[in-house]
Amino acid sequence: MLLVAIIGLVMTVTVVALAARRVLFLYRLATVGQPAPHRVEYARKHAGAELKAQLVEVFGQKKLLKWTPSGVAHFFVMWAFIILLTVYIEAYGAIIQGAVTGRPDFHIPLIGTWPVLGFLQDFIALACLLGLAAFAAIRIKNSPKKLGRGSRFSGSHLSGAWLILFMIFNVIWTLFLARAAAVRTGNFPYESGAFVSQTVAKVLPASALLEEIALLLHIGVMLVFLLIVVHSKHLHIFSAPLNVLFSRRPDGLGPAQEMRSGGKVLDFEEADPEVDAFGRGKLTDATWKDFLDFYTCTECGRCQSQCPAWITDKPLSPKMLILDQRDHAFKVAPYLMMSEEQRSHQGEDVLALLEKPLVGEEGVIHPDVLWSCTNCGACVEQCPVDIEHIDHILDMRRYQVMIESAFPSEAGVMLKNLENKGNPWGMSEMKRADWVAELDFEVEIVEDKMPADAEYLFWVGCAGALEDRAKRTTKAVAELLHIAGVKFAVLGPMEACTGDPARRLGMEFLFNMLAQQNIETLNEAGVKKIVATCPHCFNTLANEYPQLGGNYEVVHHTQLLAHLVEEGRLTPITPIEEKITYHDPCFLGRHNKVYAQPRDIMAKVPGVQTQEMHRCKDRGFCCGAGGARMWMEERIGKRINTERVDEALTTDPDTVSTACPFCLVMLGDAINEKKNTGAAKNSLEVVDVAQLLIKSVKPVS
Structure with missing residues (x-):
């Protein structure tokens, strides 16, 4: 047994050292990017929300269970990793105790002979096997060879997934072999409960040699599996809890993130494009949280299967957007971590790789991928590990728009109209109140201050004021508020676009200009409560204006109308x-x-x-x-x-x-x-x- 202990410990030390080396490499690569102190600060201030997220998303598998068959399978496989840690405590305890005393009958203190634990270990291991069978069936049924783009696994690294399933299978069968062998030699810590191990033991001989070989085999398989995990997409086993911890709450939807450089919110009056990161033009403009997204992607394809761009045969796959950046990061990683002098000695192929643009016809991300996104949020909603795809896209769009001036030509007309006329269509601001004349009652238009009896400012929005079909909604809402006795006023010509189209395109500077103008108008008028008919205006006013100091109570018209109906x-x-x-x-x-x-x-x-x-x-x-x-x-x-x-x-x-x-x-x-x-x-x-x-x-x- 001494030899078994020596072999086991040597294998463990070697593999742990190699795994630690890989983890250090991943850490160094992530920290090549921009700092993100706000992520850590938020997690610290909202520890309760983050703890709940860990319990619900990581341990409860809430998002995964939305997809019932695969979700249930993953739930059992994930919990197998956690519960079966007790088996490894027993395995290492057995080889160490066997080397010292000659008898490997180790059990965990206090709970180590409790039949319930033996039952739970066997049950979760068996459930894990069934989960593996379910995963295999799902992958065969949804094979890209059969379904093409219709498969959520299209573009994923398929061979790596099958290798992981095979390795988990090896972990489980060697586990049952080792436990069954221990049952036969009388070294098993449980007299009952471990129903699978005890059943398998009936067909095995009572052999100390078999027990030793099985123990080493099981530990060896586990160590090989660990090494594969830290070099594969299954790194998410360790990185997913971290990604959930530092993700946005309640999720990566709602507000677009502020532009940051060096960990600080970018001040456009003082910013220097030569020094500051204006969005993401190169890999090192990404933050360590973005790199954590790269590491955490499980390639499950849930995002891809829900993406309207991908479904309608466009080149954008949220999954591939993350994977292409991750694969590029791993290719250039050795050179990113070199000094300038070391890089200068590299060949032309290495320099070309380093200079490869992040976005471009020959870049990591094709422009058509970037401009296909509608910001709908289906990818973020479905991602089980809280990857924030929209934030990645917006950062790349910002660089393309503000630094490269590379964006679809039609959008340039929209930007010019926003800058000159305060609306995307370039219509006169005086037309914003034309719809009022079509009503048979008076609507107050704010001149300087909100009327004393007005409860809400009705934010009409560009479409609601200027687009004929949307104006019907505007008039309907105004009539309903009038009937319900809700006093409201509108800004009329003083209202300008909230800036949502500019921000979602990537023109953050123009968004800031429009937002600050509107915030000044709202604050001077004394606005406290706003009702908006456009969800884009609603989202911007409620979630994004607070970033610039504009704090208001904002409701969507359906929320207010539902409340008025409920009240009678x-x-x-x-x-x-x-x-x-x-x-x-x-x-x-x-x-x-x-x-x-x-x-x-x-x-x-x-x-x-x-x-x-x-x-x-x-x-x-x-x-x-x-x-x-x-x-x-x-x-x-x-x-x-x-x-x-x-x-x-x-x-x-x-x-x-x-x-x-x-x-x-x-x-x-x-x-x-x-x-x-x-x-x-x-x-x-x-x-x-x-x-x-x-x-x-x-x-x-």
């Missing part, structure tokens, strides 16, 4: 005998978790029959307008709004409802195309939830 201040009376399917706007739903209120409103309208689309709520499908895509041509693949309308048509609706002016326009355009081809009935229309409500609240004339 609005009473739907007139039946609307229609079958209606509701489309969740991404910036209202996924980004801000407002799912119930629009549905609550429709549920109170007499006669309405609702029918959910297949993809709804947190798995809803984008209309294609987010991420400033509203102002960019969609030239690659199928149009996203067409895909969404095709799905809506499967419910055979009389009406499609939504709660966003961008969605209203995008879905309306796609439906009109369908009408022209005869694929949709001529009576089908897209309306805002507020339009349905006003139709039911107002008496039939």
